[in-house]
Amino acid sequence: MYLTLLNGTGYAFSVDDYMELRTKHRLMGALVGTANTKGWSPNQSTLPVELTKFETQLILDEGIALLVNKSKTFSTSPTPKELAEYKADLKERLEGQADALKGEKLRETERYMDKILLGKRNKLLKQGLSTEAAALDGEDVLKEVADNFKFDLQNALMEVPCQHLSKHTAEIIPGPIVDTSCISFVKAP
Template sequence: MITLTLINGKVYTWNADDWQKLREEYRIVGALIGCLAHLPRQDSFLGLPMVLLPEEVTLLHEQKLVRLVSYSFPSYASSNAVRQKFQEYRKTMYMQQVECFKEERKRQVTSMIDHIVEGKRRKLLGLGHKRKKAHNENESSVQDQSQSKNYEMDTDHIDREALLRDELDKIKCMDENSTLVQTFTASVWLYEEDATPVEWQYPVTSTETLRYKTFKDLWEKGYYITGGQKFGADFLVYPGDPIKFHAQFLVVCTDSNEALPATDLVALGRLGTSVRKTVVLSSLSDDGNTVLYQSLKWNATF
């Protein structure tokens, strides 16, 4: 059974195996919100932890696929043994990240060594971009031949293997740069026995009930569903894994007893057309047991 952690009203998982199982076996996508250890300064590709939609948590909880726990923050100070274990753990994690970075950097340097050697040659010859341009415009052909001979002589003086060793030595020096590890401070170490089972309270309101029943109905039909906030909708619906497919539908949950303003209909129709997706309005039947769908299509007139 997969363990999910409840923190401040949101549910997370930090375990990579659990994340993979949720996605591949149960079509639960969630949203990754952490940075990658080897690419921490970009936000195109994110990593663990993963935060789940409340509808996803409810679905998994109903089917008894997960257990929900929380950790209470202790009011007492950690013991020296706990602090030491915490420091060792953080140091191990940091060094693993360093090793990943070093291997990636080594691969990059090895694959680009030809460009590095060429840059070194041009620097020795003073063949920068501006100087090369002036050289081509002003120097005679005799000088070109002389420059070419000097170029070949300087080429022989560049030791490719030594240059590669120098670049790799710069990577090895990262082992000595361990101040980041030393500045970490330990506060608390969480153990499995500290986990407290919690009750999941969702849905509560009629709006939440509509959202959940819509999510569950689409999930049972075999779709992948994610949050649709970036498109102004409740859900984005995919025919397959979002890694391989674009979303087909923008789902907006609407109460069948409330009138939807014409301006909202126009806005939704134009939105669906501009992003090339079908806008779908979902609502519940009178008995509240069936999810009803209505698609919108924008027809522009000139």
């Protein structure tokens, strides 16, 4: 397991790593990410998990994880190839969302097809188009919905911070981050 060094302490970006820390080692940390687009709220916190300096040091001392520094990699600009790969991956994920939303819209239309056809036929009859109303069928409605479907990027779901997917380099931090030599323990009588 790897913890990422940020602001002098360890952060866990992987759900699996965080669950192992909680269940096996009883280390809580603090969820500091946000899923709320309107600002940070403690009730809606998500990954990453910030560990205290003492939790991080305990994890290092017990050999549970290694602490890595990725600041050099993340402070450099991506190469044109990396940027192109990221943009292609993002485009693929957005297209997948659009396809899933369009499929759901068509399934929802099929579910209420009887009501939709009744409403469209009544509208055509009020306009005096009885032949068009009689010729209207479900396939026409589905084709109209599919043709008029527009995926607005403003409504796209974006990923929350998580484990770094792409390859990157990191430097393992060997030394302690907390000086525990000045801590004295007093035994209870």
